[in-house]
Amino acid sequence: MPKSGSNPFRQKISRRAALAGLSASAAMLAMPRLGRAADETIRIGFPTPLTGPFAAEARDQVKCAELAVKLVNDKGGIAGRKVELLVRDDKLNAGEAATRTLELIEKDKVHAVVGALSSAVQLAVNEVTRARGVIYISISQSDTINEARDFSKYTFHEALNPHMTTAAVARQTLKKGMKVAHLVADYAYGHEMLRGFKRAQAAIGADNVGEILHPFGAADYSTFMPRLMSMRPDVLCISNFGRDQANAIKQAVDFGVKQQMKIVVPVILHNQRLAVGPDVFEGVVGGANYYWGLETQSKSAADFNAAFRAANGGAIPTDYGAYGYSGVASLLLAMQAAGGPDTDKVVDALEKLQYDLTKGPQHYRKCDHQSVQSVLVLESKKKSAMANDNDLFAVVANDVGSDDMLRSCTELGHAT
Amino acid sequence: MDLSLIIMQLLSGIALGAVLVITALGLTIVFGMLGVVNFAHGALFMIGAYAGLYLASLTGSFWWGLLLAPILIGAFGMLIEFLLIRRLYGRSIDDPLLLTFGLSYVLVEGVRIVFGSDGIPFPTPPQLIGVLDLGIGFFPRYRLFVILLVAVVLLVLWLMLEKTRVGLIVRAGARDPTIMQVLGVDIGRVWLAIFGLGVALAALGGVLAGPMRSVNPEMGSLVLAEAFVVTVIGGLGSIVGAVVAGLMVGVSISLVALFAPEMATIVMFALMAVVLLIRPQGLFGVKGRTA
Known part of the structure; x- marks a missing residue:
C-alpha cells in the first residue's frame, strides 16, 4: 500500500473540495436541528429485488415494511427516536446486494438490515452483515444461513423454510x-x-x-x-x-x-x-406463510389486514408482504424491549421475543434463529x-x- | 427410450421453434434490408402481447387481437422509422443500435407505468383450450395452431417477396438502394414499409406467445436474446436462415431437455458458438457482410 501511508493533512485542499466543505458546513449551521434529528433516527436497511422477475413480491415486501415502521412511528417511535426504512434495489443479484448492504452499513449507518428475497442474495447480505456485526433478519424462503456454516449470532430468519x-x-x-x-x-x-x-x-x-x-x-x-x-x-x-x-x-x-x-x-x-x-x-x-383470508380465524390477521387496508386504499396484503411486515415489526419489538438499537441488547431481545403480528404466536429458535411459526x-x-x-x-x-x-x-x- | 416420446418432444420443439422463427424473422428482415440492428425488437414483441391482450378484451375476441395488434404495432413501428430511425441512415451501424436500445427501455418503462409491473393473464382462446389426442400422446391445441399459423405467415411472406412486383423492389432495394433510386423508386417508402413489417412480425410473435406465457413488461428481453441467437445462427439478414435456425434451435432445446433438462437454455448458445466457429457468417449468411 504505497499511497495510504502519505499524511492526509499534507494533501493540498482543492478549490472544489473547499467549496463543498464550506457549503456543507453552511448547511449544517443553517439546519442544526435537522442534523441532530437525523442522528437520532433508528435506520433499518431493506434490500429487496425491486427490478427483475420477483418485482411484484418485492414491492409488497416494501409496502408492508413501511407499514411496520409507520405504525411504530405513529406511537412515538422507539425510546423517543423515529424509525427510518432505507429501501435498496438488490436487482436479484448477489454482488449488487452485497454492495448495497455495505453502503447501508458504512455510509447510511443503519442499525440493522431486514430483507432479501432470493437465496443467493440472502447469503450475500448475510456475509456482509455477519462480518460487520450487524443484525440481519432474512425474509427469504431459503434457509442456508441458519446452518452453522453461515450462521452468526446476528443472523435471523423470519420466513418459513423449505x-x-x-x-x-x-x-x-x-x-x-x-x-x-x-x-x-x-x-x-x-x-x-x-x-x-x-x-x-x-x-x-x-x-x-x-x-x-x-x-x-x-x-x-x-x-x-x-x-x-x-x-x-x-x-x-x-x-x-x-x-x-x-x-x-x-x-x-x-x-x-x-x-x-x-x-x-x-x-x-x-x-x-x-x-x-x-x-x-x-x-x-x-x-x-400468510393469506389474507385468515382474518376469519385469526385476530392478528384481521388487525394486520385492517392496518394494511387503511394505509393502502383498501388493498389486501399478500404472502410476501406479510414477511416484510413481520420481519421489520419483530425487529422493532425487540428494539423496543431493548430500549434502543444497541446490537447486543437487540439480539438478546430477539432471542427472548414472543411475537404475534400476522397469524399467531411466533418466536426465534435459540440455536439457529429460525422463526417458529404456523x-x-x-x-x-x-x-x-x-x-x-x-x-x-x-x-x-x-x-x-x-x-x-x-x-x-x-x-x-x-x-x- | 420410447419412440412416441421422442416424436412428442420433436413436436414441442417445432412449436417452440415456430415462435422463435416469427420473432427472428422480423429482426433479420430489418437488418437485411435496412442494415439496422433493432434492439427494441424484444420490447416491441412485449408491446405486441399487451396490445393483443388489450384489443382482445376490448373486442371480446382473441382473433381480433391477433389480427389488429400486429397492424397497429406495425403502424407504430413505421412511426418510429419515420420520426427516429430515418435520420440515422448512412451513419455508422452503432447509431440506430443505440437509438433502438434506448427506445426499448422507454417502451418497457412506459408499459410498467401504464399496466404495472405485475404479470397479466392472457387467456387461451376458448376454441383452442385443451389437448388433442395424436394417438401417441396429447398435445396442446393452441401450440398446434401456432405451428400452423406460422407456416401460413411464412408462405404468404415468401409469395409476397418472390412472386410480386413489390417483392422484387424490396429484394432489389436490399441489394443496391442507389440504383433503385436512379430507376425512380422511392426507396424511403420501401424502407418505411419494411421496418413496419419487421415490427408487425415482432408484435405477432408477442400475441402468439401471450397465451403460452404470462404477459409482463420483461417478457421481451429473453425473446430478444433468443431472436439474436437465431439470426446469428441462420445468418444475419437471411430469411431462409431465420426459418431453418429457428426450427433447429427449438428442436435442439427440446431434445436436450429430454436428456439433460438443466442444459436446455445453454444448448442454444452452444449451437451459436459452434456455427460461428465453422461458418462465421451463419448458415445462410453472405460472407463479408457486416452492414
Whole structure:
C-alpha cells in the first residue's frame, strides 16, 4: 500500500473540495436541528429485488415494511427516536446486494438490515452483515444461513423454510404408495425444496418416479412436459419461484397435466395466481406463510389486514408482504424491549421475543434463529367458487408452529 | 427410450421453434434490408402481447387481437422509422443500435407505468383450450395452431417477396438502394414499409406467445436474446436462415431437455458458438457482410 501511508493533512485542499466543505458546513449551521434529528433516527436497511422477475413480491415486501415502521412511528417511535426504512434495489443479484448492504452499513449507518428475497442474495447480505456485526433478519424462503456454516449470532430468519413448507404440503397431498414427479428450478431454492419434498415423501412412503431440473428464469416449459407425462405420476411437485411458477403451471395445464395428476407447489404465490388467472391455478395446492383470508380465524390477521387496508386504499396484503411486515415489526419489538438499537441488547431481545403480528404466536429458535411459526396449506379456488376477486385460496390446513417442524439444531451443525 | 416420446418432444420443439422463427424473422428482415440492428425488437414483441391482450378484451375476441395488434404495432413501428430511425441512415451501424436500445427501455418503462409491473393473464382462446389426442400422446391445441399459423405467415411472406412486383423492389432495394433510386423508386417508402413489417412480425410473435406465457413488461428481453441467437445462427439478414435456425434451435432445446433438462437454455448458445466457429457468417449468411 504505497499511497495510504502519505499524511492526509499534507494533501493540498482543492478549490472544489473547499467549496463543498464550506457549503456543507453552511448547511449544517443553517439546519442544526435537522442534523441532530437525523442522528437520532433508528435506520433499518431493506434490500429487496425491486427490478427483475420477483418485482411484484418485492414491492409488497416494501409496502408492508413501511407499514411496520409507520405504525411504530405513529406511537412515538422507539425510546423517543423515529424509525427510518432505507429501501435498496438488490436487482436479484448477489454482488449488487452485497454492495448495497455495505453502503447501508458504512455510509447510511443503519442499525440493522431486514430483507432479501432470493437465496443467493440472502447469503450475500448475510456475509456482509455477519462480518460487520450487524443484525440481519432474512425474509427469504431459503434457509442456508441458519446452518452453522453461515450462521452468526446476528443472523435471523423470519420466513418459513423449505423443510417446513414441503413437509406441511406433503402431509396434505401425498399418501403411501403414491407416485411423485418433480419439476425443479436448477438453483438453491429449487434444490432445497426438492430435498424437503423427498424427505417428506420418504417419511410418508410415496415413490419418486423422476426429477427434471429446469434452468432458472425459463420462459418455456413445454419441452419438459412430454417426459413428465410419460413418468405417469399421481402428483407433480413444481418447485420454482415467481414468474417461473406461473409459466410452469400454465404450460403444464396447457399440456393436460391436471387431467392426469395433481399439481403441488412448495409455496403458492398470491401474485402469480393473479398473473395467470383462476382457471390455470384451479386445484393447485401449496404452502404459504400468510393469506389474507385468515382474518376469519385469526385476530392478528384481521388487525394486520385492517392496518394494511387503511394505509393502502383498501388493498389486501399478500404472502410476501406479510414477511416484510413481520420481519421489520419483530425487529422493532425487540428494539423496543431493548430500549434502543444497541446490537447486543437487540439480539438478546430477539432471542427472548414472543411475537404475534400476522397469524399467531411466533418466536426465534435459540440455536439457529429460525422463526417458529404456523404453516398454511392453501388450495387455489375455481372461478365459480370465488366470492370476490381477492378470494383466491381455500385454507386446507393451518399447522400450529412448533420446534418439531424444524430440522434439529444438531442436524444444522449447531452445538446443543 | 420410447419412440412416441421422442416424436412428442420433436413436436414441442417445432412449436417452440415456430415462435422463435416469427420473432427472428422480423429482426433479420430489418437488418437485411435496412442494415439496422433493432434492439427494441424484444420490447416491441412485449408491446405486441399487451396490445393483443388489450384489443382482445376490448373486442371480446382473441382473433381480433391477433389480427389488429400486429397492424397497429406495425403502424407504430413505421412511426418510429419515420420520426427516429430515418435520420440515422448512412451513419455508422452503432447509431440506430443505440437509438433502438434506448427506445426499448422507454417502451418497457412506459408499459410498467401504464399496466404495472405485475404479470397479466392472457387467456387461451376458448376454441383452442385443451389437448388433442395424436394417438401417441396429447398435445396442446393452441401450440398446434401456432405451428400452423406460422407456416401460413411464412408462405404468404415468401409469395409476397418472390412472386410480386413489390417483392422484387424490396429484394432489389436490399441489394443496391442507389440504383433503385436512379430507376425512380422511392426507396424511403420501401424502407418505411419494411421496418413496419419487421415490427408487425415482432408484435405477432408477442400475441402468439401471450397465451403460452404470462404477459409482463420483461417478457421481451429473453425473446430478444433468443431472436439474436437465431439470426446469428441462420445468418444475419437471411430469411431462409431465420426459418431453418429457428426450427433447429427449438428442436435442439427440446431434445436436450429430454436428456439433460438443466442444459436446455445453454444448448442454444452452444449451437451459436459452434456455427460461428465453422461458418462465421451463419448458415445462410453472405460472407463479408457486416452492414
